[in-house]
Amino acid sequence: MEQVIRFTPQKPARREFIRASVAASVVVSAGALMNSSEAWALELKALKPETARTLIQLARDIYPHDRIATKYYAVAIKGMDAKAAGDAKFKAMLEKGVADLNGRAKKAHQRAHYESVGWEIDRVKILKSVEKTPFFQAIRGDLVVSLYNQKEVWPVFGYEGESASKGGYINRGFNDLTWL
């Protein structure tokens, strides 16, 4: 997959810091999301930056891997943003779906944004209430490919990927298990 995250130096410009700790380092800045701790920015074509920010948290809550950095979830959301740029219906579904999540966060936890709900278990409760919706299913169905198909995350699972160019495993441990 092409590198779709633009790495930028931090800008000391105006920032709207998010209150909750879960996303404290992610800020919205003129058409982009910036993550200061991981030093990347996500430029958006179609979605509102606030929407993308919520979607990134949503992506992590759907497939939570604590050893996978947020930028890989952002890469997955960037793909959805690109699709939204060419598909007004899809874009509307994402914007509406996120607005709905925020509404549920406000009702249950008095938070303006879904990602401002501090505990994962509380956010998962919100997701359980929407998991049958086309919005949730579309995000999950996209993510199961767009997250796990990133070669950069495979080492987290121990997976080694392509092997033919290295001569396979015939001399590289296809039968190296010794603990039985």
Next chain:
Amino acid sequence: MTTKFRMDDDSVVVIVGSGAGGGTLATQLALKGVKVVCLEAGARHEIEDFINDEWASFGQLAWTDMRMTSGSWRVSRNFANLPAWIVKSVGGSTTHWAGASLRFQEHEFKTKSVYGEVKGANLLDWPVTLKEMEPWYAMAEDRMGVTRTNGIPGLPGNNNFKVMEYGAKKIGYSMVHTGNMAINSQPRDGRAACQQIGFCFQGCKSGAKWSTLYAELPKGEKTGNLEVRSQCHVYKIEHDNSGKVTGVVYYDKDGKSQRQKARVVAVAGNSIETPRLLLLSASGKFSKGLANSSDQVGRNYMRHMTGSVYASFDRPVKMWRGTTMAGIIQDEAKHDPKRGFVGGYEMETLSLGVPFMAAFLDPGSWGREFTTGMEAYENMAGMWLVGEDMPQATNRITLHDKAKDKHGLPVANVHFDDHPNDIKMRDHAYARGMAVYEAAGATRFFPTTPYPSTHNLGTCRMAAKPEDGVVNAYGRSHDIKNLFISDGSQFTTGAAENPTLTIVALALRQADHIVSLMSKREI
């Protein structure tokens, strides 16, 4: 210089499909001096084109044209437009198959006699016996270089096999080995030995695995008697007033309709496209579709009782390393109704890479229950459970009434409901698979739902009587004497074993039969 036959050459045998059935038949006929045009819907991707990357390879090789599904099977819910994981490429699903090459057992050719009446099952004895098939099996094993036959040693066991073997022996299984695999354990037939690459399903990069793409078709092409025409999607078989088929029409790579004349037509498009083509070829004379006086075309669709058991351990396994399916337990393959079901099942090593594991481990699931499972990936072992499923008249390929392909032709609808016998067998197999891994120290089990079908069988079945099936014991249509079915669609019942060896053996036998009929001018 590759051979090219004229479109109006009505002396050629036209074969639709270049996989295990079509590719073998095409090559064998060419070797016997018969002129063959093999039409393949997919493009020609050679060994160097194969990709060690699951989704990229899927995009390259898989049949992803629109299909529809119905019925209570979970595939219809999770993968509504992907009933089958099969291939659209020269070589067909022999590019993707795992290589397991097992003979059917004697009783599996006569299930109606042996199993008796099974409510809701459309069982029937094959019009051919194991004894009659034995020489053809022997020829197929030699040709494909099946391990543990013809003096060919077994493949070495990988880590995934070690775990399965350890657990299997601990719970008392004895028929445990690295399989009868059409994968070279040593160089043979101009092809290399297995390099333990681990991407068997993505096209074998070493060429150690038998595939019609490079182990058959080039031999046929070398004779000058075989033309393989790729990216040619046959959509109609034509016939004359006497009811003999006269040729096929197809869309070429530019989407232009072409007509190839033929003396004989053999269809081997896999058990979804083969009946679809017969149904699409309906005419005034054959209003229900070609070769369908029995109304059995498309019925009795079988996909094997399948399922997988993955298990995680406290230490690494790295199951993705090495030959994917070189490991088998055969103790449950017998017919033993005391277990509560008829027929049996094989247990075979299996692994998926991270991208496909995410898609198939528990389709649709999310959250930490799922992701902690994924995080155990490195420590997982896996096996596939594959057993005989019951033929049912209502499990069926039909033409969808609304959905159309890019040429405007109705797509196939695949309807499937598990038979109660399938469910009992699957439950038994899950329990035994988990017992194997428990004995090896598993910390967590993943009894995984069936994937989109890889073994698609039975939709033009063989039957002694024309009213019971579509073709006779040689795969020849009961209704149309110069029309043959040459793939797994012919299977009267599914047996427990992976089907490719039997498809190849039947194709070799059919080639002899076609040559004999041609020389006697019967076709």
